[in-house]
Every structure is written in C-alpha cells, then in structure tokens.
Amino acid sequence: MKLFIVEDEPRLRNAMAHHIPWEDHGIEVVGLAANGLEALKMTERRMPDLLLLDIQMPEMDGLTLIRRLKEQQKQRTAFTKMIILSGHDNFAYAQEALKYGVSRYLLKPAGEEEILQAVLDARSCLREELERWRRTMELEKKWTEHMPSLQTQFMWDWVGGRLSERELLDRGQQLQLSFTEQDSFAAVVIGLDPLLEEECRFSRDDAELLQFTIGCLAKELLPAASVWVCKAPEDDLLLIMKAEEGQRGKDFMFHVQTAAVRLLSHTREILKVTASAGICGGPGQLDQMPRLYAEACQALQERVIYGPDIAIPYKEMRMRERSAWTGHHRLERLLETALETGNDSGVREAVDGIWMQMIEPASSAHQFQESFLYIISLLTRIVVKQGWSVCEVAEEEWAYFQNIHLLHTRDQARTWLERTALRIAEYSRNQRSNSSHQLVSQMQEMISKEIHQDLTLHTISDRLYVNSSYLSRLFKQEAGMSFSSYVTAQKMERAKAALQQGHKVYHAARITGYRDVSYFTKVFRKYWGVTPGGIKPL
Template sequence: MKLLIVEDEHHVRDRIAEGIDWRTHRIELAEAVGSGREALAILQKDHIDIVLTDIRMPEMSGLELAKRIKREHPHIKIVILTGHDDFEYARESIEYGVLKYLVKPADNDEIQAAVLEARQLREQELAEKHNLALLEQRWEEHLPHLREMFYKSWLNGRYSAWELERRSRDLQIRLGEKLLLPVILDMDPIAESDERFQVRDRPLVQFSLYTIARDILEDTDCAMVQDDDGLIAVIFFASAEEGEEALFGRINPKIGLLLATVKDCLKLTASAGIGPCVTDALRLPHAYRMSRQALQERIVLGNDVAIPYRETSPSEDSWTQLSELERELELAIETGGPSRRQEAVERLVEAGFSPGRPVAEGKEVLLRLTCLLARLVHAQGWTLRETLKADYEDFEQFNRLLTREQILSWLQRMAGRIGDTIAQRRRTGTQLTIDEVVRFIHERLHDEELSLYLAAEKLYMNYSYLSRTFKLVTGESFSDYVLRLRMERAKELLAKGLKVYDAAEQVGYKHVNYFSKNFQKFWGIRPSEVYKV
C-alpha cells in the first residue's frame, strides 16, 4: 500500500512522515508534500492507495483535493486532518469520499490507526476485485475469442511446437493424438447480373456462409474461424482409431449438405477446398495451405464444388519443416541461452542436411541459414563484422563447408556469437541506466528529499521501470540502497569526529532523533558510541 502525505506545516509533515515506522505496517511512504498541487502531480505519475491531507492549505484546500481525487482516482482512501473550527463542515462533505477525519492536534498513534484502517479497507476491495470466482467468470466469457485467435494463428503457422503445446493447454484444448483435416470455405464470385446481391455485398454473404456452416457443423467435432481475408477455415478432429477413410466418409456428406444449403438459402453458390489429413499438429499449417491451393482450382472446375487436395512431394514437406525449425533457431538466438541455441541448431542441421537430401538442396539450405543470420544481425541495427568479430571471416567463407559436421560446428559458433552479443548489449544498456541512477544518489545523498520518485523525475525515467530494474541489477530496493549508503557514510563521518547532528545533516536527515533511531537499528549501536569503536 502506498501513502501520500499532504501537509503545508513542515514540522507536522516531518513528524508524520519520519515519526512513524510505516514499513513495519506494510505501508510504503511515496511522498510527503506541502500542497495540493504537488499532490496532484504525484497522483498522475504514481499509483497511490491512501492520501492523508490537511484541510487548510494554500492554493487548494484538503476538501478540494479530496473532490479531485474522488473524481479522478476513486479507489484512493482519504484521511483528513482538520481543526476544531473545520470539523463540522468537513464531516458534512462525505460525498467527497473521505474515510476518516482526525482533529488536530492528532498524535501519531491516532494517525497510524486511521491509515491502517484505510489500508485494511483498500486491501478488502482489492481482494473482492480479484476474487477467483469473478476471474474465472471473466475467463470463461473471453475464452471463445482466445480460442478463435489460437486456431487462426495455428492455421497460419505462427506457433512453434512448444508454443502450440503451451497455448492449447492454457486454453483447455486437448490436441493429443488426433487426426486433423483442414477445409476452406468461400463464397463463389457474385455475378454482375445478380439482382439480389452486388459485388460490394461480399462481406455480408461471406458472413452468411459462416452462420450456415456453424449451424450445419454444430454437432461435429471441429473448430471454425474466419481467416484474415474473410475465408472460412474449418479444422475437423477425429481419433486415430477412426482412421482417414472413415473421417473423409463422415465429413464429405457434411460439406455437400453445407454447399447445397447455401445454394437454397442465398441463391448463390459456395465452394470448398479440402486439405490432406495430418496427425502432426505442426503439419496442419501446411495442410491448410494445400486446402487453399485446392480451392483455387475452381477457376478450372467451376463453382459450387468441393475440391480435394492433390498429393504433395516429400521435398515440399521437408522445406515446410525447415521453415518451422528456422523460426525456432531465430527465437533461440534472440531470447534463449546456450543450451537452447545448441538444441535448435542440432535439430535444424539434422533436418536440413539429412543423408537423403540432394547436394544442390543442401547448398540452398546453407545459403538460407546465412541469410537468416545476417537478417538477425541487421535487424538489431548492427553490422556482421562488428557482431561476429573474429568469426566474420569464417562466416564469409560458408561456401567452403563440405561436411555436415563442419556445418554444425560453424552454425553453433555463429549462433552463439550473435546470441551472446544480443544478451550482452541488453545487459550493458540496463547497467548504464543504473550507473546513472547511482551517480544521482551519491550526488544527492545529503538531500532529505532524495527518493525514487525524485530520481525518476529528474532522470526522465518511468517510476515503475526504474524500481524493478534497480532491484534487478543491484539486488536491493532503491530505499534500502539509499539507507545503506547513508548509514555507511554517517559511520565514517562520526568516526572522524563529527558531531551527531552534523553527520545527520550531511546524510540527509533533518531530525537528529530520527537519524539516531535509524542508525541504531542499522548498526546496533547509538551514534554516540561510534567514538568508542
């Protein structure tokens, strides 16, 4: 929970901010500011849960601030500090969403209790908002759309094997050992002489085809989506025990009925392209492309026809498999580690340079791989020479590779060099950012206003990104890092003979008592005892 304190009297503000150990109560003090204007600026940049504000302030009163918060940030819980003269008026302004009113001079125990009450209420609201039953209901409502997007991406070959397995499992789709039969449906061209529909009505009649197909295939084990270009794609599923012949025997009458229904209802015709039956889920995109190619034959065969696929050659199948493996290698180089890159390279070499592949095709595969590596490097805005360094000459001489073992070793080195360079430059960019933040901290260590919010604002960085990245790189949160530096610096100053209040001031503490409390908590001794160490 994040707390924002708004109080124009600095001694009251400091007492509340520094006199209460908010962290032990699971409260993060985001800022303590002196005006409503400053508070609104912070609310625009940070996610605040609780606001503690005085009622009488220059420029904008606490009630005016509460009104703005109620309108723009309704989730925030507001606690108001008010004088005796303002109390009745403040109590009447319940419509501003004020949770609690505390009459000045309220002590720290009262203030702490009010803020903890606000925290409890906010946590309760969050728990209700994220209630598991509600999330499950929303998931179920959104599931049909997610499944439709999954089938569309699957048909268009956008998934590797691991993505297909994970996404299908997440969407509760059981693929298993099934026969897969893709069919593509499309309305035939509308004749210019047609009196009921015109060419511009094609989207409408295509949607009509979709609804008719959905009704006729309702009791069939299949998935149906409208592809990006408006064609209707259907994936029929069957168990391995049923067999291909039985599957075609069951599906062909359905397709015939569908085309006849379109003709009867719309007085127009539609055609279907029937792809090959496959058992490997990764082969479905290829089978789907074959169904689309089959549909193109209606140019010769005419309209109102269901066209089965034609057999493809083994060579065509192997090139399709190679494309899938190339995508896996590209992903492994960009985001994977050494073991994942090695596995992707081995699979690709095994498929691309198998003993049965002709020599001419093997050379073409090698050329494809060099283009793939070059494209990966150039996509980063780099040159091959600066990326590959000592391996650049070997990359240029790829045509001298004669054996499968040489190609495997060559590709492992090139993929490793490119992958390591990508990872190193990502780490370097992050380290430079944190180095800049660390310099800022050291320069402002004496400033009592030093905070993560201030650093993000002055260095033009996103607050949340800076918080996560700083913790990831340094292993400490921003506040813990600053506290450690201040305590170490204070101990050095005290050991040199500085007075406690001078040391406190040089490490950003205005109040000596608060400094002494933090020092003893951090080191286990009082500041005055440092002289004796």
C-alpha cells in the same frame, strides 16, 4: 498498496512517513506533499491507492484537493481511499468530507497506532470493493456483442500494418474509436506469468478468463477515451494507449509505465496471480503501430531475465529501424527469440530443429548449400536487426559467413552453426548487461551528488522516466542490495567520514539529508552500533 501523505507541517509529515511501520503491513509510501497544489501534480504521476491528508494547508486545502481530484481523475479515484487528519473539530468540515467519500476523519493529535489502523481499515474497504468489482465483471462477461469483436479485428489489422492511414481513420470513426493523424500512441503487451505449482484455484484452462478480467480491469482503471484493449496471441493482452492533451514524449511514456505498474498491482490484489507487461520504447504516430507492438512484444520477452510481476520498458537493446520481420516458421521465431534473450538452451533447441528440417533432408551438394545459405542469412538478419556488426559479433567465425565452401562436411557445418549461434547469444547477454549497468551507474551518480537530499526511488524514477518497480528490480540485480539499503549505506559512510573529520553531529546529519537529528542518531546507531557522539575525530 500505495500511500500518499499530504501534510503542511514538516515534522508531522516526516514522522508519519518514517515512524509508522507501513512496510510491515504491505503499504508503500510513494510520495509526500506539503500542500494540496503540490499533491495534485504529484498524484497524477504516482497514482496512489490510499491518500492521507490534512484540511488546513497553504495554497490549496485538503477538501479542495479532494474535489479537484474527483473532477480531474474520475476513473483513477474510483479505487482510491482518502483519510483526513485535521486539527479542526468542525461538523461542517466532516460533513463536506463525507460528501466526497472520505473514508475516515481523524482529529489531531492522533496517535501513530490510530493513524495506522485508519489506513488499514481503508485498505480493507478498498479490497472489498475490488473483490465486489471482480465478481461483477465475471458475472457480466459477454462475448456476444458484435462491436467489441469488430474493434478487436480492427486493432489486429492496425498492428499488423494491413491498413492505410486513410482506412485507419475511416474505420476507426465507424467503430467509435476516437483518434486523429496527429495523435501519439504507445503499445503495451500484458502476459500472465506462469502459475505457481501450489496454485489450486486456477489452471492453464482458465487463462482466457483471467486475461478477460485483466482487460476489464484495464478499461476500469484507465480513461476509456485514451486506451483500447484486445486479446493477443498466446493468451496475451494488447493495450493501445493514446496520449492525452498536453502529454508529450517522455512524460507520456512515463504515464504509460505508471499505468501498467498500477494495472499489474491490481491484478495481483484482485486475482491473486501475477502478470508482466512489455512497453514500447517511445511514442509513435498512427502508421507506426506495427513497430510499437513489435517493441512491446520484445520487451515482454525480457521477463525471463528480470522475473515475473514487472513492467518492462523497451530499453535494453534498441533495434535499428527496418522493415518488420516476415519469417513465420516456428523454429525461426524460436531461434530469434533465444538469440535476442541470450538463452543458450533455446538456441540449441532451435538449431537442432532447423538442422533436422532444413539441412538433414538435403540429397545433393546444391540443396545443402542452398539451405545453409538460408540459415546464414537468417543469422545475419537477426544480428543486423539489433544494429550490430556481423563481423564484430562473429569474430573468427566471420570467414565462414563470406565463404561456406570452407565447411567441407556436414559435421563441420553442424558444429560451426551451433558455435556461432551460441556466440551471438553470448554477445546479446553482454550487450544487455552493459546497458543495465549504465542505468544503475546513473542512479549511483545521482545518489553520490545529492546525498544531502532526501532521495527516494520514486524521485529518481521520475527523473529517469522509468517506472520505480523496474528500477528497483534492476538496481538490486546489478548492485546486490536494495535501493533504500544502498542509499542508507552511502549516507552512513558519508556521515561517519564527516564525524571523523571533526564535524558536529548536526552538521553530519544535514549533509546527509537528515533534518531531524534524533532520527539521524537512531539510524546511525542502528547501522554502526554506536551513536554519532561515539565517533572520535582522527
């Protein structure tokens, strides 16, 4: 679960964040704030599950912060537990805190073990509430209400591009869906990950029930006025999110990604199974929903690259704007998916199936040429759809695109088809790798330039407008180590170089972002095996 710490005293704030072994208990510190006003802005983006805060702070005190959070984020704070750490033994403070639903009221100076235990107790309480909520949702499952089915059909007509803008506005109003032609939208597709072999509580037959529960959870966690949920094919779930007032562009998309990450986290906590999310590449208007949905579906397919339990924004391969793909043949869709994801085995399977169904039955040269031209046009559409040049992708195979008469026999044509399809798949993998490398390079450049600051994954994710879970997975895949390990290694290398140049220990600590020299010494010794004082100038 995610923990956010609000404390105006820097030393105590850093001690609580870094000296208490949160990670050993499955708790992630997602943010630190020095006062209530700063925390109010940050929690909107970080969406913590647990809040540890002081009462007496400048600009905005802790109780005011809690009240403002309750007023502004009623839906989101329903599953947020708060623990107060105060130096005031005042019954009135405690009484008001309890009125706002605070889980625990600790007095300073509280020990690290006492603070840790209070947070763990709050987490246990939150898990119990989530479990009760899950049971309630299962008992209250209803499929007989007419309005949800009408809304679902409407949303499928919407993403399918079957309604004009006027029809969307009129029918949306009739079905109690509040939006206008000026609103911006985003599409998120949630798909259950394959169940583990040792999973004994659920089977494939329970996919519909699990997906229904995730949909109910999404409605509970996200504002009802700005998110609509419906079932998608293959037991997937579609979330259509509307930008709230003041949300624009990248800020809106970062909010969408953060919400998706939180939904996946609660799915894992409640159901003990994992799901992944595909997120469209950017906001769109009312009539652009078919494109947003197609992008979200494509992003979800990238799960085969990054693994399960992750929210994936549509960023790897930008598709050129064009009319929606209209092929409905299963093998054609299989080939398109395999080529775009660089799946060689999927390419071979699709090519085999297409060949047997379209080419093998041909009984004349005319039928053969006509069918083969269709397959070449299919490959061309798939390549052009990605915004690539067919000539560049095909290289020496380009001549056969221009003149199929160069293929004299069925065997020659069959060999060329598979070879060319595999070449496209390889090109797709290279494009994805280059795109991922650019994002990781940006992160490494930030670390290098700002090594003197207290860099966190969440800080960088805010600036890149990409959710932290996705960045963490991508960075480890590209760099071969976790983000935190990489930052520590860079800081320790910089510190050692400074000490070898004759700088003092406190200077080496300062230029690598450590304000507490004793903590810097502890980290340095753990990394290098000697204290900073043991490093002699060269």
